[in-house]
Amino acid sequence: MPKISVVMGVYNPSNKEMLLQAINSILNQTYSDFEFIICDDGSNNESFEFLQFVCRKDNRIILLKNDINKGLAATLNSCLQIAKGEYIARMDADDISTEKRFQNQVDFLDNNNEYALVGCSAVLFDDSGDWGHRKMIEKPIDKSFLFNSPFIHPSIMIRKNALMKVDGYRVSKETLRCEDYDLFMRLYSLGMKGFNLNETLYRYREDSSAYKRRKYKFRIDEAKVKYKGFKQLGLLPLGLIYVLKPIIVGLIPYRVINVLRNERTT
Numbered sequence: 001m002p003k004i005s006v007v008m009g010v011y012n013p014s015n016k017e018m019l020l021q022a023i024n025s026i027l028n029q030t031y032s033d034f035e036f037i038i039c040d041d042g043s044n045n046e047s048f049e050f051l052q053f054v055c056r057k058d059n060r061i062i063l064l065k066n067d068i069n070k071g072l073a074a075t076l077n078s079c080l081q082i083a084k085g086e087y088i089a090r091m092d093a094d095d096i097s098t099e100k101r102f103q104n105q106v107d108f109l110d111n112n113n114e115y116a117l118v119g120c121s122a123v124l125f126d127d128s129g130d131w132g133h134r135k136m137i138e139k140p141i142d143k144s145f146l147f148n149s150p151f152i153h154p155s156i157m158i159r160k161n162a163l164m165k166v167d168g169y170r171v172s173k174e175t176l177r178c179e180d181y182d183l184f185m186r187l188y189s190l191g192m193k194g195f196n197l198n199e200t201l202y203r204y205r206e207d208s209s210a211y212k213r214r215k216y217k218f219r220i221d222e223a224k225v226k227y228k229g230f231k232q233l234g235l236l237p238l239g240l241i242y243v244l245k246p247i248i249v250g251l252i253p254y255r256v257i258n259v260l261r262n263e264r265t266t
Helices: 016-027 045-055 072-082 101-111 142-146 160-165 179-189 216-233 245-249 254-265
Strands: 004-010 034-040 061-065 087-090 117-126 129-134 157-159 194-205
Touching: 004 016, 004 072, 016 034, 016 045, 034 045, 034 072, 045 061, 061 072, 072 179, 087 101, 087 160, 101 117, 101 157, 101 194, 142 179, 142 216, 157 160, 179 194, 179 216, 216 245
Parallel strands: 004 034, 004 087, 034 061, 117 194
Antiparallel strands: 087 157, 117 129, 117 157
16 A cells, blocks of 8 residues: 555646656655545546556556546545545645655654644745745644634545545535635644644746636635635634635735735745
């Protein structure tokens, strides 16, 4: 049995070189006791054939395919159904894990049974290069969820038994873009806790203006997820203003958002 099951969803990758970099960053980890489950989420035939070719390079890779596009939450649940590892590590198809990520996260979980999951800080980059650094709070508490998710989703490693206690990811229209936020709040509502290593073990691809361009529908969905999660965590009515934050942010001029983001990531 592998110690870790790495789970990653892929859907019509626009840049195959990025996908290769992401996959290689996992295969080149200093900690090698893992299986790598990649689920193609209904990509076109050309993209899937490329994935098949890439996955032949290492027998630790297991390739799944959804017949139709189901979204990330359902895709990750498909991976979890066959995962054999004690720990589940997330990975995104256009990011990069530093080579010691798994070793450091396994060491932490092995020696800190009181924590269900562990994340880390990340370098933020896009096609133009590095543009910021996201340092995560070390010991998030319930109130940490008021502001934003206190974990970078694809950087986490989590105990599989903790995920099973909440039945994995919640598949819903409202969790389409915030399945991670929803998951973490459900875990915390059951008394489980997470920790962020004070190390930059992940390179997170994020367009510096992506959040501002988010469709209003997704902002409303995020507000719904926050309301449900805050209610479970006992953060209402204090948290109501934070529930409305995604909607309010959509009304703020981009130049103001950019200043705030730069302050957060420097």
